[in-house]
Each structure stands twice: as C-alpha cells, then as structure tokens.
Amino acid sequence: MIPNAYLIFEDESFLDSTVAKMNALRKSGQFCDVRLQVCGHELMAHRAVLACCSPYLFEIFNSDIEPHGVSHVTFEDLDPEAVEILLNYAYTAQLKADKELVKEVYSAAKRFKMERVKQICGDYLLSKMDSQNAISFRNFASSMGDVRVLAKVDAFIQDHLLEVSEQEDFLKLPRLKLEVMLEDNLTLPSNGKLYSKVLNWVQRSLWENGDHLERLMEEVQTLYYSPDHKLVDGGLVIDGHSEVFGGEEDHLQFVQKKPVRESTQRQMSCSSSGSLSPSNQAANDPKQTARREWKYIASEKTTNNTYLCLAVLDGVLCVIFLHGRNSPQTSPSSTPCLMKSLSFEAPPEELEEHPLSPMHYARSGLGSFTLHHHSKFLENTLEECLRTVECYDPKEDSWTFIAPMRTPRARFQMAVLMGQLYVIGGSNGHSDELSCGESYDPHADEWTQIPELRTNRCNAGVCSLNNKLYVVGGSDPCGQKGLKNCDAFDPVNKTWSNCASLNIRRHQAAVCELDGFMYVIGGAESWNCLNTVERYNPENNTWTLIAPMNVARRGAAVAVHAGKLFVVGGFDGSHALRCVEVYDPARNEWRMLGSMTSSRSNAGVAMLGETIYAVGGFDGNEFLNSMEMYNPETDEWNDCAQALSALSE
Template sequence: MIPKSYLIFEDESFLDSTVAKMNALRKSGQFCDVRLQVCGHELMAHRAVLACCSPYLFEIFNSDIESNGVSHVTFEDLNPEAVEILLNYAYTAQLRADKELVKEVYSAAKRLKMERVKQICGDYLLSKMDSQSAISFRNFASVMGDGRVLSEIDAYIQEHLLEVSEQEDFLKLPRLKLEVILEDNLSLPSNGKLYSKVLKWVQRCLWENGELLERLMEEVQMLYYSADHKLLDGTLIIEDQGLFGVGAEDHVQFVQKNPPRESGKTQRQLSSSSSGATSPSASSTPKSCRSEFKYIASEKTTNNTYLCLAVLDGLLCVIFLHSRSSPQTSPSATPCLLKSLSFEAQPEELGEQPLTAMHYARSGLGTAALHGRLIAAGGYNREECLRTVECYNPKDDQWTFTAPMRTPRARFQMAVLMGQLYVMGGSNGHSDELSCGETYDPRTDTWAQVPELRTNRCNAGVCSLNNTLFVVGGSDPCGQKGLKNCDSFDPVTMIWKNCAPLNIRRHQAAVCELEGFMYVIGGAESWNCLNTVERYNPQNDTWALISPMNVARRGAGVAVYDGKLFVVGGFDGSHALRCVEVYDPARNEWRMLGSMTMARSNAGVAVLGDIICAVGGFDGNNFLNTLEVYYPETDEWSDCTKAFCSSA
C-alpha cells in the first residue's frame, strides 16, 4: 500500500513526447555520440539508445568504453535505408518498411541481433508468400539461418508443390535425375520412405565414395531397387545375370546429428581416407553433423515418374525420378528420360542472355562494390596498363565509364574506406612498381592523390579495417620476391604507419576483412604458390596462421558473404583455376564449392547484394572482359542475366 503522503502522477503523453524529441535530435545530429557508416552513408545516433535495442552494438560499445568521443561503426554490406528504418524503430518502437525493403531490414536486424524485428519481418514475408515466391523466400530464409521461417515455408511447399514447381525460381534449381530399375514384381515404397532411401544413397556417394554432388548432377544416375528393399548403385552390374549386383551391402546408416560408431573403421575414417589430407578440425567432426540433408515435398506425377524437392548437402535441389522394370539385358547405357516436366526447360527457353561484358578486357584489375554497383578499375591486357574505370549496374545489366584514375596501373587491389575507393601501388607497365596511390569520391566523380607508400609495391593486398587502410605484402622492385611488409594509413591524419610483418613472404595474395580481423590468403613466395592463410588481429598487432586452403593459389579473388570467406579462381603454378572454396571462421575449416564457368586468374571479385561477382582476369589463353555471378543458396555460377538482374 502506498502511503498517503506520496505524490503519484502518471503523464501519459510524456513518453511519446520524449521519444519524438529524441528522434528529432538524432535526425538533426544533436548530442549524437555514434556515427554509423553504412555503404558510404553516415547515420548519426545516440550510443545509449542503440545499445538498449541492439545486443550487437552493445558489445561494440562496451568494448570501446575508453572512448570519450564519437564511436564509429562501419557496415559495408547493409542497406542504408534498412538501417535508417531500424534506427527509427529504436527510437519510436514503430517499424515501417516498404515491402521491397523487408528482406533488407531483416538482414540488417540479423546483423544487429534485433530478434524481435527479425521475427516481425519473417512473419510479414510468410504472410505475403505464394507459390510464385516460395522458393525465393526459402532461399532467403536458408541464407539467414531462420529455422522457424524455413519450417513454415516447407509446410507450404508440401501442400502446393505442383504449383510451386511451375514457377521460374523452381525451374532454375539444380536437378538430380535418377533412373531406378525395379526387380520383377516390386514397386517403389511411398514417397516419404522412397526419398529417405534416395537421401541415404546420395550421402553414401558423397561421403563413402568421395563423389561430388555436381558430378552426380551431370548425367542420369542409374539405381537398382532390390528385393530386400535396398536402393543400390546401378554401376555394380552382374552382366551374366542381367541384374544389378545385390552383393553390395547397404550396411552404412547415416543418421543426422549422430556421429558414427568408433569401433572398427568408422565412416569418418572412410571419408577422410578417400579425400586425402584434411585439417584436424575437419576430420574430427563427422560431416553428417555439418551438412543438411532434408526431404521437403514430393509428388507422383505419372505412374512411374516422381518429383521431389529436397536439400542435399545444404543445397536446395529438385530430384526427378523415373522407375522402370528390370531390363532383359544389362542396363549399362545411360537411359533417355521422359521430359514430361516443365523444369527440364533449357536456359534459352527461360529468356536468359549472357551478362553484358566490360568494354575492356582486364587482368590484375581493382574491383569493389560501392552503392550497389560493381567498380572495375585499371588492369592490363596484351597491349597496356589501363587507367579507365567501368561501373556495372546490375539493374539494367549495363557498364558505364566513370572518371579515369590519374595513373595507369595494374596488379593492384582496391578497397572501400568511409564511402570512398582507395587504390595503392601496382605497376604502370613501363617502370618499376608504384608507390603512389589515389582515392575516388563518388559524389564528385573525381580521383585525388593520397600520400605515397614508404616502398614501391606491386601485387600487394589492400583492405579497410576499423576505418584504416592496410597494404599487405606485395612484390619487391624486381617483382620476383614476396614481402612481409604491412602498413596502415589513417585517412584523417593522412599518415602511414608500420604494422607487424607477415609470418610468410607473399605477393598476389587475396586480402579482406571479416568480423574485425584481416585475412591474407594464399599468394606466392617467389613463384611457389601458397595455400597458407594468416589472420591479423588489430587489437594486439599480431598475425596468426589458421587452417590452410585445399588448393594453393596466387592471384585469386576473395569476397565476404554471410560471415564466410569465398576464394575464387587464381593460378596454381601451372594452370588458371575455376575452382572456388569457402572458409568458415566458426569451424576454422575450408570446403570446396561449385566451380566458375571458366578459369580466371587475377580477376576481380566483389559482392552485390546476396550475389558474388567475378569479372575479367586471364583464363590461360585470353584476357577476359566477361562477368559471371555466384548464387550461394544454390552453389551455382552463371553468366546469364535473368535471375541476377531480377534480384538486383
């Protein structure tokens, strides 16, 4: 009970008035003590307000408690409009976003760990989902790792699979085609049990036999359904009986989330022995605990044809299964499948065209993503080093020229720092390596000089980290020997400083920032290609070696997407490479991904939205001006326009 001597008064209008005033102060920049740099846009706010609604920013501010001035937080991969919407929400508790921006708001909320906003955005997307958008929504939810939304979408797809299968997104999913031979008087089990057997067969191919999923999809796979209800590989043929071999025991049972038994030779040992040397972290964790295999939905479309949507090793796929009776002779030839379903349409039927190429072929160019566009600068071809700069707009699939650099240069890298582009060093093709650098201001479309490097340097890595520009490694003046040098540049004071040197000399390394660390990947020591990787901690100015790549390479491109490093192409000492691999810092392990459509060394790589772009480079015979894009949700590269431009 409250004593009568207490004064109690509740002003119902005070809170709304205070919130409105605080938001007005934010928008006018008054009393603000934090600046958010979002893709070149500066957003002002109050640290205490943001710390209350974003655990991610709270952690940053809490680790920066010694700072008495204005905190700076940079996001190069978020939509400025989406972040502004979240700031309004933080001050007013009102979330207002155009439907076209909801995914961007969700992505920003995930980064800032604003779980309530994630839930609201997820519910909104679910409410707008139909058969036309189900696959794209599922891909988005998968990339975001939202199990709740994924389960809702999968339930919808189960009920509407045939309608979903007629949509454009579904038609472009990777396809696994199976021809199943039935022993006499047998019929396939019901769909759920059938695809449980199919998933186990795929797992067995990948983990026991060392197959690649993309190889399985290259042609029709022959399977045999035996009298003891086992699905067996059709390549085991007893020709004198005209039947598939039933001697292959189906004794390896892959159970999700359960590691294999340790007695005898476990499946983990089988997997590691078939794939060669692996890192300790990779070999100590069963792959069944790391990869997703999931049956989503299926339909029996004719008496002997089945359609299924499933997740195979984390990849959303269509499984097209055709069954027929046991043949009279050995069915060793690849059968011709009935093209009865619309997802057999060819790319030209889907209206796809090759992505527009650059005006100039370029290798050793600098690339970066800026304001939703891809910038490609300099580089060399068979004739000269270039100073021209081209800008690609994915919305209209067009390349346009911007202001050229002040100096022709190649064999350099480009970084985005505080909304501007920076290039340092390189070679002009006529003299020794360059020490000069320059910066591009997109607001004025002009380049300006920056203070020179302390040493002439070519093939160095360039990276922005904590509002500082870093230049790492590179070639000596003769171009034959790698350097350990690491220098940092403060764009405010315009001063260069020395940092701790690399552990290993390297030039033509791929360099990037991820979660507050700088990574230097591969490269070459003299001309010996490296697979080693070093990580720089700016807090204590130290370098540490981490898990090496699967493939030694120099002149590779690197991109950061969804908290992982994607390393693309390069040169292994003998050949230009098509192969791509990804690094997961949470597990300190590398794994191979789908390969590019063509080999590219010294190409440019950058991320536009949720798509990775690779442009230019050298394929071993020709200098390239072509562009291709990678879709992480499907692990596929494409040089066609349709899906890329529609997603931009």
C-alpha cells in the first residue's frame, strides 16, 4: 500500500553520489561563485555550500553588494592546505588532515567559526599531548583563546610539572627568581595560595611602582614570609618597615568572571630565547593590564625549601623559582588578624518567644554531628580558625566547651565512627590546606592525631560507612578547583586507601550515609555551583549519578531522617539560601520543604530525636551564632525555646 496515494522512494546512494559530484565540480572550478585567496593560492567553491558550513563566510556572502556575482575573500594569515582540508570537509563531511597540519586546520576553523571542527582538532591535539610538547600546546591554546583546551592542558601540567620542567620549551620560558627569608621555625606552604601572594606582589610592582616585568626578572628578588603567614617586601623589612602583600583571600583577586586571552593586547611578548620585550602599549596602564591574564598554574617542591612554579604573569607564561632561607633580619611585627565581634545582643524582653541559646562564638564552615543522644559538637571559624569545640545539651538549652582540637581548622566536615568523632583536613586560615586529622574520645575528653591524608585538602566531605571513614572531594592545594579523590580510613589498621573517583569534581559538597550507600550532594566544580548528586556503592566501588536537586548549591548541610535526606541551606553562587529540600531514595526524587527562618551557608546540621537542628553559618552579611530547628510533622522551622521544651518533654 502506498499511503495517501503518494509514491515514496528513498535513494540511499543519492547523497553520497551528489556530494562526490559537487566536490568534483569544486575542484574543476565548474559553477563556482566563490574565490578564496589564501596566501597567494586561489581556491574555488560554491557560495551556498560554504554558507551552510561557515557562519563567518555566511555573514560575508550575506553582506555582498552584488550577491549574484563572484565573491572574492582574501586570507593572508591562513594555511592554504588547511583551508583546502576545510573545503573538503564542507563538501564531504570528512575531515582528513596530516598531524602536522592540525594546528593550522584549527586556526582556519576558528576564523571560519566552524566550532565542531575546532573541537575535533582540539581533542586530537590533547590526545597527542605529552610532557615534551605541553608548553607549546598551552601557548597555542592560549593564542586561540580556547578556554576548554587550556584548562585541560593546565590540568596535565599540574600532574606532570617535574617532567614538563625538563623539556626544552620549558627551559626557554622567562623566569622570575625569588628568595624568601624565613624565621627559624617557619617553612613555606607547598600549595598555590603562596603563589597568589607572589602574583599580588608582582602586580603591585608593575601597577603601583611602575616596574617592568622584564626588569623584575633581571635579578633575584628578596621577600619576607612573616610568622603570621604574610608575604612582605624584603627591602621594606630591611628598612624597618613592614608592608604586607597577600592576605588569606588574595587568590580571589585573580579569579576572572570571563576568561582572558593571553594574546589579547599583550604588553609583553616572549621571544624564542625566553626574553621579554614590551609592546607599544604602556606597560603600567592598569586599564590595559586588567584585561590580561594573571594565573597560577602549578608548583612542585624540588628540594628542601626550594619550589618551582609555572604561572601567567601579566599575560606572559613564566617560571617562578622560589627559595626559602633563614632570615638574618629581625621579624617585623605580626600583622594583627581582623576579628569579628563575638558578642551578640539579647532579644528584647517584650518578645513572647525567645531564641535558643546562642553559641559562645559565631561560626561558619563548621563541622557538626550528634554524639550520643543528647549532645551536638561544633567547631570552626570567623576570620581566623578556632580549635574550640562546643557541646549543646537540648534539655538544658546550654552550650559548654569541651577539649579543644590539637590543630586550629576551618572549612572541614566531621563524622562519628565506632563512638569516636573524626575531623579531617580543612584549612588553617593562613596559606595551608591541611592533611592532618584527629579523633575525639568523649569518655576521655581528648583528641588524638590520626595518620595524615595523602592529599592536602579543605572543603572535603567526611562520612562513616561500613566501619570506615571516607573523605570525598574537596579543594585542591591550589584552591582553584574541586577534586574527584575519594579516600577511606580503616580505624583498626589506621591506614588510608584509595577508592573510585567521583564522576564530577566537587568541593563544599554535603556528604552522608543512608542505607549502606554514601551520597555526595551538590558542591562546586570551581566556582560554579552544582545540583548534581552522586551515590557510592561500597560493594562494587562505584559512583552513580542520581536525580539532581531542584536548587544548585554549595556549602549546604545534610541530615538523615526517616530514610530520607534533608539538604539545608547553602550558597547558590550569589546568595546564601534559606530553602530546604528532601530526597526520597525509593522514588529517586527531590521535593522542596519549608524554608528556614535565616539564610545559612556552611552551617552545621544534626538530628536530635525527631528534630533537625541547623546551627551557625553565614547569612550573606555576617557569621551566625544562632540555631533553629525543623519539625518534620509540621514542615516548619522554629527558633523558639518554648517549642524545644515541648519537643524534649
């Protein structure tokens, strides 16, 4: 039967035959209405075909004054062979290029705005990358402004910096030599935050002092690393002054909302010998300089107190050699830490309802957990890190101090395993992510050191599962992106082992155990917040992506109640959140619940009885010492002591 009396016929060979004939017509110049002049070579083609494949050429043809004549388009900076390869692709959908021509094909595809070809060429180049050609690949990706390829090249260099540093391309890079004076009891932190301070020092030298990058590289520069983890100009220390370069959050200065191409209006250009030459732009014009890239890429400790770093300074790929030595000078006075007031105002007596008792300290980025049925433990930070630990008794509505931790720390999570409370990693509030961990014995009221992690990290998730302690994700030592790492600690053998990696890099994720599985919820890859959720099965050591949350969030807290996950607050990239949602594993779905009375990111949360408590956090303006609780039966949050009394009776 022929439906509707129409004849229907599909010729499977027609397209291939037609495409082959059209390409043959192009090569013989028949019916062609486009002439591409590429570095003295003339290539013929058909306007309609090229307009379909190249948005760039479509715009040119569409603006022709005489659209029915022959279009002439000239390219003086493209490779004729590469353009011919793109023309073949436009007619046959087959991309065939000698490996030596892939970069030229990429450049031509970029000009023609052929994004698919760009991606294929970029992936091919990445597949051929090794330690020997990583620097040249990075220079090429930077000149093309390809953020995707550039990020993957940088990740490779981070993992293979020592091998890359032995190659000829690396040895030709311009270099900045720094000698950092140290007090006898100090060592340099071996992570990227130290170099954010170095980048800050270079910026100040160029912008405020009017120095040129080339001049800074002519001789060894002397700096001073103060006891309070600040980087001070060495000359100022000798003169009896102490101007500080680089606070704890300096790395935020180098985060660009939009990627900046190193090739865009570059003030300095790098010659084959590695020397620098200023361009026609004014080297100290901050308007021009702000548009170029400042970026830490990777670093390695080569010998005792000697470090090797690769960074982009003012748009120039450079090597930084940094050596720490004992200081002959007297230390400048420590820079005082800015403290936020720890006081809180009592509510007016005329209010009928009274908030639950506040903690002694306002805290954010704290750890919290229930240990026994009547206590909750919390730790952490204001602008500085705390060792203090507070215990809450809901019957007495009071907070008491217990034994302090051995190490001040912030931006960490905690878990209970075999009656012991564990805290792992975090930040010391200065320049270091931590690899150390400790456990708390509630009977002895004391903390004990446990074996260190193999990777320094903060903002990691911690969870107990099947008599092991798991540490998941976190911030890398550079503080620039999340980690996929998952490590398990055996408290009996006191050893760490590797587990399967996460599907997605993430830090500041909420982590918990439910029904024999471990869940990692939200977080951020770098700065972009995630709504994705992964579940770990310890039986086969695999991570599986499950239903995503309704709201992307990092720094959220999670509690388990009645076989479901309750995710509380967090930060969505622009605001601290009040909203709460619950996950039902039986349905694999998320549902929004009643919102908290306060916005809270990096808060603590724990279950006491049938009640969920949210404690501390940051509301977008200030650190909180308040607490509120959730009643699952009424789907309401309340900060009233009267409601607590009713629940605890």
